[in-house]
Amino acid sequence: MGLVQGPIFNMERPLVVSSETSVSYMWEMVLSKETPPVRSQFSVEYRAVDAETRQRFKFDFTVSDYRTLLSVTCRMEPLKGAEFCRSGSICQLHVTVAQEDGTAELRAVMYEVLADQNMWAICGRSSGVLDMGPDTRHVLQLEVMPLTGGFLPLPTVRLSRYIPANKESTEGRALVTGSSLPRLEPFAAGQVYSASRGQQVHVLATSAPGLADRSADVSLS
Numbered sequence: 138m139g140l141v142q143g144p145i146f147n148m149e150r151p152l153v154v155s156s157e158t159s160v161s162y163m164w165e166m167v168l169s170k171e172t173p174p175v176r177s178q179f180s181v182e183y184r185a186v187d188a189e190t191r192q193r194f195k196f197d198f199t200v201s202d203y204r205t206l207l208s209v210t211c212r213m214e215p216l217k218g219a220e221f222c223r224s225g226s227i228c229q230l231h232v233t234v235a236q237e238d239g240t241a242e243l244r245a246v247m248y249e250v251l252a253d254q255n256m257w258a259i260c261g262r263s264s265g266v267l268d269m270g271p272d273t274r275h276v277l278q279l280e281v282m283p284l285t286g287g288f289l290p291l292p293t294v295r296l297s298r299y300i301p302a303n304k305e306s307t308e309g310r311a312l313v314t315g316s317s318l319p320r321l322e323p324f325a326a327g328q329v330y331s332a333s334r335g336q337q338v339h340v341l342a343t344s345a346p347g348l349a350d351r352s353a354d355v356s357l358s
């Protein structure tokens with residue numbers, strides 16, 4: 138299968154844990170493009186501190202759809218002439234969608250810009266269909282308006298396979314014959330890499346109206 142699997146760190150000594158302890162196990166898999174879904178089993182031996190007999194916990198899982206097909210990168214900027222993003226003012230959201238796997242059969246992808254309605258207002262079109270192919274890269278520009286100040290998370294971009302009417306999905310399921318409606322098929326976890334997930338943008342609060350004029354009057358008097 139062209140598969141190499143193993144732990145990243147070897148734990149030679151046992152761990153003493155409690156209910157408030159969090160332990161992570163890191164492992165790596167070196168895969169090839171021909172590697173089929175990998176059935177794996179994670180097991181750990183444990184015992185109570187005052188016990189001598191060990192018990193074993195097992196968990197079976199399958200690793201599939203591990204190839205990254207697409208990447209999404211977002212970047213927020215104020216409009217030209219402005220130095221910062223301010224609440225109530227239009228900012229520009231730059232979205233880059235790139236196909237990372239040139240062998241993947243991707244013909245069209247639909248993007249949707251999703252945002253917390255209490256934080257962002259999407260001005261104009263927030264979704265569309267992109268034609269894809271090997272080494273394809275699309276750069277989108279959308280106008281958005283922050284509705285409050287602070288450190289706001291960037292809007293999320295969701296990608297889905299766009300299946301035209303009377304076509305088959307990637308799993309071979311035939312669509313309803315004669316249907317004039319396209320369909321969307323979600324990508325599996327791991328197929329889309331969101332490079333900007335968790336990033337925030339600093340938005341300044343809008344100054345109170347008339348505050349600058351009142352300050353000028355006080356300084357002149």
